[in-house]
Amino acid sequence: MKIRRTIVALLIGTLSVPAQKQVVDYRYAPQWHETSISLPDDTCKTVVGHLGQLLYEYERSSKVDEGKFYPYANNKGFRTVIHLYADDNVKIGNQRLYSAKVPIVITEGTYDGMQVTQEAFAVGLDYIRNGISTRNGNREDIILTTIENRTNETKTICPVVIIDSERDVKVNGRIAAIHGSQQVIVSEDVIKVRKNLASFKTLLELSPIKIPADGKKQITLLYDNAKTSRLADDLKRDKGSINRNIASIRKEMIDYWENKTDIPYGYVSVPDKEIQNILDASLRGIWQAREIKDRNISFQVGPTCYRGLWIVDGAFLLEAATLFNRGQDARHGIEYILSFQEENGKFGKMTKTYWKENGIVLWTCIRHAMLTQDKAWLKSIWPNLIKTTEFIKELRAMSYQNDIPLDDGLMPPGDIDGGLWGGKDQAEYTNIYWNLAGLKAMIQAAEWIGEKKDAKTLEKEYAGFNTVFQKAAKRDLTEDMYGNKFLPVIMDPKFHSLPQRAQWAFCQAVYPGQIFEPDDPVATGTLDMLHTTLQEGVVMGTGWMDDGLWTYFASFYGHACLWMGEAERASQSLYAFANHASPLYTWREEQNPRDLEPKYWGDMPHNWGSAEFARLVVHLLVLDRGAGLHLLEGIPEEWLGKEMETRLSEIATPFGKLSFELKVNGTGKQATLNVGKITDKSCKGIFVHLGKWGTYNGTDIVKLDPGKENNITIELK
Secondary structure, eight states, rough: HHHHHHHHHHHHHHSSOOOOOOOOOOTTOOOOOOOOOOOTTTTTOEOOOOSSEEEEESSSSSSSOOOOOOOTTTTTTSSEEEEEEETTTTTTEEEEESSSSSEEEEEEEETTTTTEEEEEEEHHHHHHHHOOTTTTSOOOOEEEEEEEEOOOSEEEEOEEEEEEEESOOOETTTEEETTEEEEEESSOOOOEEESSTTTTTEEEEEEEEEOOTOEEEEEEEEOOOOEEEEOOOHHHHHHHHHHHHHHHHHHHHHHHHHOOOOOTTTTEEOHHHHHHHHHHHHHHHHHHHEETTTTEEOOOOOTTTTTEEEEEEHHHHHHHHTTTTTTHHHHHHHHHHHTTTOOOOOOOOOOOOOOHHHHHHHHHHHHHHHHHTTTTHHHHHHHHHHHHHHHHHHHHHHHSSSSSSTTTTTTOOOOOOOOOOTTTTTTBBBHHHHHHHHHHHHHHHHHHHOOHHHHHHHHHHHHHEEEEEHHHHHHHOEEOTTTTTOSSSSSSSGGGOOOTTTTHHHHHHHHTTTOOTTOOOOHHHHHHHHHHEEOOOOOOOOOOOTTTTEEEHHHHHHHHHHHHTOOHHEEEOOOEHHHOOOOTTTOOOOEEETTSSSEEESSSHHHHHHHHHHHHHHHHHHEEEEEEEEETTTOOOGGGGOOOEEEEEEEEEEEEEEEEEEEEEEEEEEEEEEEOSOTTTTOOEEEOTTTTTBBBTSSSEEEEOOSOOOEEEEEOO
8 A cells, every 4th residue: 555655646746747847839729619709798609610610500499598508519509600711622721819809710721822811700890889789780790811822823713602501591692691681791703502512501602713923812701690781781782892991890890809898908917928818818708708688797608508697607707807807897797696596595597406506606796795895785785695595504404304314414415517417316515515615705704794693693504514514524535546535526435436527616615615624634635636637737537528628627626726735736737727728719618638539518618717717817826815815826937037027907805906016137036026005904914925936035935014015026046
């Protein structure tokens, strides 16, 4: 046993130390990827595929709310897919964005010595000029294809438009009507229409085009999304109208994305260009996925199968928005969530037995109130939150009423999610974790707003609940093949799966739930088990794909590592997370590692992933622990090179807005840290963690006075 543990320790040690400097090069990017080009709060959730194709109508019914979930790869799940090829023989090459902030998808290709550049982007001139909702105003998608003949002879191309659609497609001249209302209009004449290739495929052959040596040609395709469109009307009348105006339209859209959105850029600046790009694109993606529902802002996860409100995912989307100084937007999102509370205090939007939503809503509201320092708002909803705690107490009572003694005093069997679903006879821990976390947050909140009586009641309830949990956890500890004693998600051994399966709620119970003490053997053993399951830097087999990687689980795991004092693992997790993004800065929910046949699960872009990336970047730089703020605890050492700068500007914390700037000098041997003062006097200290990389007056942890501005010089190792 001793030899085996030594081997395992060596293995884990090897995994925890990077073999080379950490860099983002998208080495694990999915082969098939999609990107949103929609406007913020857009009702038209246009997705562009990895070949530059436009993907539409994911829903499987006429109404979004009735749409069914279909995990997809390739084009599965989209009713209509549109390609424009400069020639059927074009070889597709690289794909990129115009920039992290500007979602123009650029797909590059070649044919017969010619360079083909295709740009796909959304246009909403009424929206960006006058603020008119995309539900009511002009809204179009454009594919602009530019062909440059770089040879010394004239070349001929034969453009083609391919419409793969379950809908009826009727072609009249340069216009293809889909389902009688959506229109595809091209800037070139259609000389032949073919429908005999497959039952769903319509192919439009456009007039051949001769391009002289060193010449250039542009072809435009416009999709009007079945909405009123002046651009479409102009193109119908005059096939050259778009090509004459496209440069100014494109320029206006770029200016909008770069300068006129309310997306919260500029609050975090890091010296790794690709980390910064992914961060900026993540914030943009969150705003693109949002939608206005019942006059409230709904922070949605994605544009297709997860287009809607998901209370677990939404909790972290809302925290990200609040961290980045968009508390008012997040407030609207929280009020939308609160509208789903039932009379008895219960939240069960996803399923009737998804008990964890109750604890998650409690934490969401309290975290938001503290980050915005809004006691008055929290007091205004306090009675509603107390009703939810009463329902949690009722759930504990229900646990005695079934035939399963394992869950007595805890939670009755409920839906698990994230890798396991559970069943009526499967007592499990995910719902316990989050309801404990919700109650613990309520205790802190009650003290904060002066509800002393409620605080005592909640403390008593939490203490009883936690005592039963700790006893059950010790009872259910299991040993993995490496000797790590961990807590499985399901209590009964006959229902056990992979040790790491569905351990998402455990990671969140560590942080942000904070239900474990730092040396709790349940937490340390379970985290040690997760350390042994990494592939490509991410826990493998924890989600729905037992042979797959849940990409943004990297943040759950990274946060748990950070909270438990394993900061180096946390920064490694950030880079592993980044390298599973596509080169267009988006994630798929789950994918196989690259040594296996490509398989995928879930939405893309997946904006819970976007929120998790933003949260992890912030928390590596500032994390609130109790009554203090802890800075630079997880900063990657790659950010400490010569003349590198790392900045936070007005980031929300429970003690007010925090700003700091870390600058490394030209020699790389010293760094200056300027930290702004904190307004909330309840902050008992700002602690700067210098770890292995720095020292100040001979110490590696420096305590600063939060009530004043601080400026220190750090000696770098």
